[in-house]
Amino acid sequence: MSQSLLEVRDLAVAFRTYIGEVQAVRGVSFDLNKGETLAIVGESGSGKSVTSKSIMRLLAKNAKIRSGEIRFEGENLAAASERRMQSIRGSEISMIFQDPMTSLNPTMTVGKQIIEVLKKHRKLGGAEALAKAAELLGLVGIPSPEKRVKQYPHQLSGGMRQRVVIAMALACSPKILIADEPTTALDVTIQAQILDLMKRIQEETGTSIILITHDLGVVAESAARVAVMYAGIIVETGTVDELFYEAKHPYTWGLLASMPKLHEKTSELTAIPGTPPDLMFPPVGCPFAARCPHAMEVCVAKMPDYTAHSDTHSAACWLQDPRAQKAAAATGASLGGER
Amino acid sequence: MAEQGKKKPLVQVEGLKRHFQVGGGKTLKAVDDVSFEIYPGETFGLVGESGCGKSTLGRTLIRLYDATDGKVLFDGEDVHGTKSKTELKALTRRIQMIFQDPYASLNQRMNVEDIIAEGMDAHGLAKNRAERTKRVVELLETVGLNAEHAKRFPHEFSGGQRQRIGIARALAVDPDFIIADEPISALDVSIQAQVVNLLQKLQRERGLTYLFIAHDLSMVKHISDRIGVMYLGGMVELATSDDLFEEPLHPYTQALLTAIPIPDPRLERERKRQLLQGDLPSPIDPPSGCRFRTRCPFATEHCKNKAPEWREVRPNHWVACHLYGSESDRAAMKA
Amino acid sequence: MANPTDSLDPLFVPVRRENGEQERISRPALSAFQDSWRRLRQNKAAVISLILLGIMIVLAIVGPWLTKYSYAQTNYSAVYQSPSADHWFGTDKFGRDQWARIWQGTRISLLIAVLAAALDLVVGVAYGAISALKGGKVDNVMQRIIEILIGVPSLIIIILLMMIMKANIFTIMVAMSITGWVGMARLVRAQILKLKQQEFVLAARTLGTSNTQIIFKHLIPNTIGMIVINTMFTIPSAIFTEAFLSFIGLGLQSPQASLGVLIHDGFQTLSSHFYLLLFPALVIVVIMVAFNILGDGLRDALDPRMRK
Numbered sequence: 001m002s003q004s005l006l007e008v009r010d011l012a013v014a015f016r017t018y019i020g021e022v023q024a025v026r027g028v029s030f031d032l033n034k035g036e037t038l039a040i041v042g043e044s045g046s047g048k049s050v051t052s053k054s055i056m057r058l059l060a061k062n063a064k065i066r067s068g069e070i071r072f073e074g075e076n077l078a079a080a081s082e083r084r085m086q087s088i089r090g091s092e093i094s095m096i097f098q099d100p101m102t103s104l105n106p107t108m109t110v111g112k113q114i115i116e117v118l119k120k121h122r123k124l125g126g127a128e129a130l131a132k133a134a135e136l137l138g139l140v141g142i143p144s145p146e147k148r149v150k151q152y153p154h155q156l157s158g159g160m161r162q163r164v165v166i167a168m169a170l171a172c173s174p175k176i177l178i179a180d181e182p183t184t185a186l187d188v189t190i191q192a193q194i195l196d197l198m199k200r201i202q203e204e205t206g207t208s209i210i211l212i213t214h215d216l217g218v219v220a221e222s223a224a225r226v227a228v229m230y231a232g233i234i235v236e237t238g239t240v241d242e243l244f245y246e247a248k249h250p251y252t253w254g255l256l257a258s259m260p261k262l263h264e265k266t267s268e269l270t271a272i273p274g275t276p277p278d279l280m281f282p283p284v285g286c287p288f289a290a291r292c293p294h295a296m297e298v299c300v301a302k303m304p305d306y307t308a309h310s311d312t313h314s315a316a317c318w319l320q321d322p323r324a325q326k327a328a329a330a331t332g333a334s335l336g337g338e339r
Numbered sequence: 340m341a342e343q344g345k346k347k348p349l350v351q352v353e354g355l356k357r358h359f360q361v362g363g364g365k366t367l368k369a370v371d372d373v374s375f376e377i378y379p380g381e382t383f384g385l386v387g388e389s390g391c392g393k394s395t396l397g398r399t400l401i402r403l404y405d406a407t408d409g410k411v412l413f414d415g416e417d418v419h420g421t422k423s424k425t426e427l428k429a430l431t432r433r434i435q436m437i438f439q440d441p442y443a444s445l446n447q448r449m450n451v452e453d454i455i456a457e458g459m460d461a462h463g464l465a466k467n468r469a470e471r472t473k474r475v476v477e478l479l480e481t482v483g484l485n486a487e488h489a490k491r492f493p494h495e496f497s498g499g500q501r502q503r504i505g506i507a508r509a510l511a512v513d514p515d516f517i518i519a520d521e522p523i524s525a526l527d528v529s530i531q532a533q534v535v536n537l538l539q540k541l542q543r544e545r546g547l548t549y550l551f552i553a554h555d556l557s558m559v560k561h562i563s564d565r566i567g568v569m570y571l572g573g574m575v576e577l578a579t580s581d582d583l584f585e586e587p588l589h590p591y592t593q594a595l596l597t598a599i600p601i602p603d604p605r606l607e608r609e610r611k612r613q614l615l616q617g618d619l620p621s622p623i624d625p626p627s628g629c630r631f632r633t634r635c636p637f638a639t640e641h642c643k644n645k646a647p648e649w650r651e652v653r654p655n656h657w658v659a660c661h662l663y664g665s666e667s668d669r670a671a672m673k674a
Numbered sequence: 675m676a677n678p679t680d681s682l683d684p685l686f687v688p689v690r691r692e693n694g695e696q697e698r699i700s701r702p703a704l705s706a707f708q709d710s711w712r713r714l715r716q717n718k719a720a721v722i723s724l725i726l727l728g729i730m731i732v733l734a735i736v737g738p739w740l741t742k743y744s745y746a747q748t749n750y751s752a753v754y755q756s757p758s759a760d761h762w763f764g765t766d767k768f769g770r771d772q773w774a775r776i777w778q779g780t781r782i783s784l785l786i787a788v789l790a791a792a793l794d795l796v797v798g799v800a801y802g803a804i805s806a807l808k809g810g811k812v813d814n815v816m817q818r819i820i821e822i823l824i825g826v827p828s829l830i831i832i833i834l835l836m837m838i839m840k841a842n843i844f845t846i847m848v849a850m851s852i853t854g855w856v857g858m859a860r861l862v863r864a865q866i867l868k869l870k871q872q873e874f875v876l877a878a879r880t881l882g883t884s885n886t887q888i889i890f891k892h893l894i895p896n897t898i899g900m901i902v903i904n905t906m907f908t909i910p911s912a913i914f915t916e917a918f919l920s921f922i923g924l925g926l927q928s929p930q931a932s933l934g935v936l937i938h939d940g941f942q943t944l945s946s947h948f949y950l951l952l953f954p955a956l957v958i959v960v961i962m963v964a965f966n967i968l969g970d971g972l973r974d975a976l977d978p979r980m981r982k
Contacts (some may be wrong), residue, residue, distance in 0.1 A: 218601030258532035260561035271532035298685035
């Protein structure tokens with residue numbers, strides 16, 4: 001098995017707000033292997049973005065890592081100094097954000113912005129850095145890069161801007177690229193271009209990618225492994241095939257079933273009723289219990305442990321407990337997924 | 340959909356244009372010469388990328404914007420014609436709108452009861468306070484909420500709940516036709532299905548007609564009977580949803596369909612996609628001739644010189660592309 | 675094997691659910707106003723400012739009556755007295771009781787400031803709202819007028835006016851308001867223009883709500899927060915302008931008292947009787963700082979963008 005580059009263990013993050021504390025991430029553990037794409041899927045408020053920002057230590061002021069470790073090549077980033085983080089950000093681990101307009105400085109040419117990164121981490125000289133900037137823009141598929149380096153962000157379209165952001169993130173050949181909803185603000189045809197680009201870059205550079213998204217279609221297209229987050233917890237993790245065809249958690253079933261299928265005719269979508277829990281008052285038991293069609297008393301009372309189904313596949317659900325299967329067999333209820 | 344040809348359309352859009360004056364004496368042709376019809380009881384889907392004019396089109400249909408040119412007939416009546424206040428009010432009661440942003444579409448300072456009752460108040464539909472409250476509770480229950488929510492304020496609700504409040508508000512005046520302007524694009528996947536199911540249920544129960552505007556093709560396909568595809572202010576293809584997905588004719592529609600990621604890894608690995616090159620041109624200065632030609636893999640000199648006609652190339656399947664144009668156009672394409 | 679989870683065994687039964695449970699909201703019901711109030715109360719600096727302002731206002735109302743001396747009553751046998759049990763803040767060069775004068779002065783200063791702010795508010799809100807709602811040519815002309823007014827230095831206008839007119843509370847207020855409303859008018863116009871494009875206003879239009887109803891139900895309630903905040907900053911600046919005018923000798927004349935007049939008088943005897951300057955200066959500083967902190971606190975509390 002390939003070795004893991006990043007190990008996140010029991011990460012918990014909370015936000016202070018004026019009416020109380022929001023437990024945004026409540027004990028998340030996962031590994032990122034060399035050269036793979038791991039997708040973290042979840043809905044808004046599931047804690048997927050907070051998790052990625054914790055790795056970069058880019059959390060807002062009112063947020064705090066309550067516990068847990070983020071081991072990057074053996075070093076715990078959760079306890080690293082701000083200075084150390086500055087040297088890691090952009091060179092070892094890079095991040096791409098959702099909105100390409102706000103992640104670029106509107107008063108600087110795109111070339112200059114890339115050169116800044118190169119100068120800071122690589123100590124490259126002027127002409128050398130400029131040539132490298134143009135090379136990076138070429139790498140991300142921007143036509144006539146020598147001309148584009150002199151342009152300002154507002155002169156570029158949304159798709160072009162996101163390419164520039166990716167070029168900046170790649171400037172120092174990072175070991176990990178965290179892409180937080182990189183295509184959500186883009187149109188489908190542009191999204192297809194950007195996803196294609198990220199795939200190609202991974203093949204060429206061998207960078208590990210953490211892809212944060214809410215779109216299962218994007219996951220199916222781009223990722224090798226998936227972690228499904230719900231209410232600050234990873235409820236299921238597995239390879240894409242395990243997750244799409246052998247899902248074990250009812251939330252994953254619900255997510256898959258609520259997507260319309262382009263190639264099948266369905267009269268009604270299977271919706272998940274209700275709304276996610278308010279993480280200011282996180283439930284004691286399984287957070288999905290209140291919306292789960294298979295919920296049992298035990299789900300409300302206690303958070304389930306992870307059950308492993310293969311080396312790569314595990315889910316936190318009481319349905320995996322032998323006692324639940326026995327109870328279900330007795331009543332003749334079905335515990336299979338909807339798919 | 341054969342009988343649709345005989346049915347009288349509920350909404351007829353003829354050569355509709357909506358232009359905006361932007362700085363420097365330039366004109367943004369947000370909607371430029373669009374014609375289509377919507378039949379009673381159907382869902383008409385409108386798709387396109389951002390800036391294609393689909394939202395402007397929706398807002399012009401309901402007279403939030405005045406038309407620059409062209410006509411919108413609702414049940415035979417001209418929406419944009421000069422009217423007395425009461426005539427206009429009677430007409431607009433029958434057309435309602437559901438908005439995209441569940442946060443901006445509800446007034447923060449009003450409670451849910453007042454929000455939902457707004458249309459009832461404007462049209463005097465409730466005789467007294469008690470009847471007003473009763474109607475509001477009925478509407479809340481229709482959209483899956485309950486009486487307990489009536490006195491709460493919008494900021495306490497989740498996005499999906501707010502969107503359902505917006506639906507209840509539109510239903511309060513008992514409309515015939517609802518324009519849903521990207522009603523689910525700001526919502527989470529599991530919540531999107533709730534809202535779409537609710538819209539379909541309401542359509543069955545109340546015989547509503549929808550114009551469903553979205554950029555998410557898979558959802559549009561699921562909910563729509565017929566679909567119109569827009570690109571840079573113009574409509575490029577119009578067909579029943581099955582025809583459009585089984586046999587897209589316009590190169591843009593083809594590219595749009597292959598661009599959607601499918602939530603199925605095996606299918607995803609097998610399929611070949613046709614990636615569109617380049618970006619959307621600016622609608623202020625659109626390309627001459629066919630607007631799509633700058634990104635079209637089949638574009639020729641002819642596309643630059645002449646804008647394609649809007650033709651019904653198969654029964655109920657309209658397209659604006661020289662590849663399916665008149666014989667002379669097709670000949671010019673081969674040349 | 676001893677299984678610690680044995681006690682869970684009986685719990686493997688389907689959960690019972692009440693209807694509507696899935697849509698329940700766990701947080702208590704709060705109106706936007708209650709919510710803002712709660713946020714304001716959590717802001718310690720703002721609460722302290724609010725309390726200090728309350729004390730200042732109470733003292734401005736009852737302060738002069740707490741001592742047996744009147745603010746204008748001279749006593750040449752007791753000039754320049756230091757603070758004592760008899761004259762709490764001492765006396766000035768005419769033997770007038772400084773305590774009575776300070777609170778009388780605070781009363782006048784606050785009165786001028788509040789009236790000036792109220793005038794700004796009425797004129798500014800009406801002007802800005804009409805400009806935004808009418809739009810088109812009307813808006814264009816009204817905005818050009820505002821630009822001209824902004825171009826003229828306001829302090830010069832005020833000073834010229836004060837030189838022509840007889841100095842009293844009313845003229846000071848008018849002089850300050852002649853250009854003072856411009857800021858409010860611009861803010862209100864910008865806010866209403868923004869609100870007009872918001873989806874909830876579009877929704878109101880599609881629902882057939884009349885324009886008057888849209889103004890009173892949607893536009894005004896969503897502008898009030900901003901108006902209140904702006905007023906909170908107008909009041910201290912009006913107090914300051916009044917003090918400035920009095921300090922350069924264009925404001926109220928003795929025996930009338932305002933904080934500016936008192937500071938002006940106190941400044942002249944700064945080296946020998948510093949307390950004549952110290953107490954009015956302290957009062958003006960407390961009032962200005964408190965209004966500004968409270969204004970900041972209100973901005974945070976009322977801003978719905980920050981609400982989660």
